[in-house]
Amino acid sequence: xxxxxxxxxxxxxxxxxxxxxxxxxxxxxxxxxxxxxxxxxxxxxxxxxxxxxxxxxxxxxxxxxxxxxxxxxxxxxxxxxxxxxxxxxxxxxxxxxxxxxxxxxxxxxxxxxxxxxxxxxxxxxxxxxxxxxxxxxxxxxxxxxxxxxxxxxxxxxxxxxxxxxxxxxxxxxxxxxxxxxxxxxxxxxxxxxxxxxxxxxxxxxxxxxxxxxxxxxxxxxxxxxxxxxxxxxxxxxxxxxxxxxxxxxxxxxxxxxxxxxxxxxxxxxxxxxxxxxxxxxxxxxxxxxxxxxxxxxxxxxxxxxxxxxxxxxxxxxxxxxxxxxxxxxxxxxxxxxxxxxxxxxxxxxxxxxxxxxxxxxxxxxxxxxxxxxxxxxxxxxxxxxxxxxxxxxxxxxxxxxxxxxxx
Ligand code: SF4
Numbered sequence: 001x002x003x004x005x006x007x008x009x010x011x012x013x014x015x016x017x018x019x020x021x022x023x024x025x026x027x028x029x030x031x032x033x034x035x036x037x038x039x040x041x042x043x044x045x046x047x048x049x050x051x052x053x054x055x056x057x058x059x060x061x062x063x064x065x066x067x068x069x070x071x072x073x074x075x076x077x078x079x080x081x082x083x084x085x086x087x088x089x090x091x092x093x094x095x096x097x098x099x100x101x102x103x104x105x106x107x108x109x110x111x112x113x114x115x116x117x118x119x120x121x122x123x124x125x126x127x128x129x130x131x132x133x134x135x136x137x138x139x140x141x142x143x144x145x146x147x148x149x150x151x152x153x154x155x156x157x158x159x160x161x162x163x164x165x166x167x168x169x170x171x172x173x174x175x176x177x178x179x180x181x182x183x184x185x186x187x188x189x190x191x192x193x194x195x196x197x198x199x200x201x202x203x204x205x206x207x208x209x210x211x212x213x214x215x216x217x218x219x220x221x222x223x224x225x226x227x228x229x230x231x232x233x234x235x236x237x238x239x240x241x242x243x244x245x246x247x248x249x250x251x252x253x254x255x256x257x258x259x260x261x262x263x264x265x266x267x268x269x270x271x272x273x274x275x276x277x278x279x280x281x282x283x284x285x286x287x288x289x290x291x292x293x294x295x296x297x298x299x300x301x302x303x304x305x306x307x308x309x310x311x312x313x314x315x316x317x318x319x320x321x322x323x324x325x326x327x328x329x330x331x332x333x334x335x336x337x338x339x340x341x342x343x344x345x346x347x348x349x350x351x352x353x354x355x356x357x358x359x360x361x362x363x364x365x366x367x368x369x370x371x372x373x374x375x376x377x378x379x380x381x382x383x384x385x386x387x388x389x390x391x392x393x394x395x396x397x398x399x400x401x402x403x404x405x406x407x
Contacts, residue, residue: 017077017079017082018078020078020082020083020292021083021086021291022083022085022113022292022293023084023085023086023088023283023286023292023293024084024086024088024109024113024293024294024295024296025087025088025283025294025296025300026087026089026090026296026297027090027091027296027298027299027300027311028053028089028090028091028092028094028096028097028297029041029043029091029092029297029298029299029313030043030044030049030050030053030091030096030315031043031044031091031096032044032096032125032163033161034161034227035161035162036159036161036226036239037160037189037220037221037229039223039226039229040091040092041298041299041313041314042091042092043315045315049315050096052319053297053298053318053319054105056322056323057105057108057297057322058105058108059322060296060297060322060327061108061112062111062112064112064294064296067322067325067327068327070326071309071326071332073304073307073309073327074304074306074307075304076304076306079304081114082113082292083113083114083116084113084115084116085115085282086118086120086282086283086286087117087119087121087283088120088121088123088284089102089105089120089123089142090123091123093124093125093148094122094123094124095122095124095125095128095129096128099132099133099137099140102136102142103139103140106140106141106142107140110141117141118282119143119281119282119283120142120144121142121145121146122137122142122145122146123146123148124146124147124148125147125163126164126168126169126171126172127163127164127165129168129171129172129175129176130175131175134175134176134179138181142181143181143182144181144184145176145184146184146185146187146216147169147172147184147185147186147187147212148164149169149186149187150187150192151188151189151192151195151199152166152169152207153166153192153194153203154166155194155199156192156193156194159192159193159240159243160193160228160239160240166206169210173210182213183213183279184212184214185212185214185281186207186210186212186214186215186216187215187216188203188204188207188215188216188217188218188257189217189218189220190217190218190220190254190257191220191250191253192220193228193241193243194240195244195245195253196245197252200256201256204256204260204261208260208264213275213276213279214276214280215261215266215273215274216272216273216274217257217272217274219254222244228240228241232244251396252396254395254396255395255396258392261274267280269351269352270285270288270350270351271350271352271390271395271398288347288351289351290303290340290343290347292305295310295311298311298314298315298318298328299311299312299313299318303335305335306334306335307332307333307334308333309329309330309331309332309333310329310331311329311330312328337364341364344360345360346402346405348360349381349388349389349402352389352390352392352395353387353389354382354387354388354389355387355388356386357372357386357387358385358386359386371405374404375401379391379393379394380397380398380401381401
């Protein structure tokens with residue numbers, strides 16, 4: 001148990017609405033094909049469905065106050081005076097959309113919210129980039145591109161059904177630079193079929209040569225939500241499941257990446273994220289810091305401070321509902337004090353600066369007492385005064401910390 005005090009009553013909000021800086025997430029759930037490891041709710045649809053979807057997103061943005069009210073989502077007083085400073089187009093593959101459609105969404109966000117847009121991110125797959133699009137993206141206000149690189153090995157990319165090849169990455173980066181994008185992030189996945197120590201090292205070295213400002217590294221997720229994950233769980237061989245590296249090897253890849261990126265001057269600020277100084281993702285930091293964000297589009301999640309909610313995943317039903325003037329919101333949940341406290345620990349500890357236990361104890365009126373002693377004795381966390389953080393040398397096994405905290 002977290003504390004002797006009762007912590008299950010609803011909290012009004014943990015987000016200060018004074019000087020509120022809001023993030024906006026827009027979900028674009030369309031892809032050209034389905035990667036074997038993907039467990040997201042995305043679909044492969046005809047391009048003719050893009051414009052109606054974007055129209056629905058713009059309608060949701062323009063009418064968000066009344067849609068929320070009708071769905072029982074209460075925004076904290078003062079929330080509507082918040083200034084939007086980050087926008088994130090995620091997916092799916094939002095770079096598949098015609099640039100005009102992205103411009104339509106950024107324009108609608110600007111018209112609807114007070115804004116000072118400092119970071120507008122577009123998730124892009126390398127093969128979707130061309131010079132005309134890149135120039136139009138910049139004109140639409142996009143100033144950061146998050147690339148789904150995943151690997152520099154064509155064998156690994158082919159095995160998981162990615163549409164791009166290594167050459168596409170080398171082709172796309174100069175196009176973006178030429179168009180004026182000064183903030184590029186690369187995603188890599190550790191644990192792909194056929195990945196070896198050598199090929200992982202090569203992917204890191206090629207990444208280093210292209211010098212993105214930001215890097216995200218994810219470990220392959222093995223669950224029933226993806227075709228590859230299911231095959232691995234069932235000990236099958238389809239999708240090259242038999243060539244997926246062991247957990248120990250994946251942990252080794254992660255440790256190699258930590259050392260490699262540190263040598264290149266990247267700041268490791270969250271378990272899966274590194275940035276050159278000043279290029280940490282402002283938008284994603286809002287998630288881990290429990291700051292407010294609104295999500296628009298099918299399956300998008302939102303957090304107002306007092307509530308969390310998510311739209312239904314199915315893109316067709318989403319468009320229908322919004323067109324009929326209804327928010328397809330599911331799981332509208334008030335954040336309880338106990339829930340908020342757990343989020344402080346779970347989200348806070350993901351950040352390598354750690355958490356201020358003293359502040360949390362004061363704010364929530366709880367005693368965390370001996371909660372971290374066992375983890376500290378096991379060398380999984382470090383404590384310095386009130387600050388507890390994950391032990392830098394044991395990050396690859398940080399899951400053990402979160403499992404222990406849930407007990
Ligand atoms: S491109 Fe991304 S979202 Fe689309 S199927 Fe592949 S992994 Fe999933």
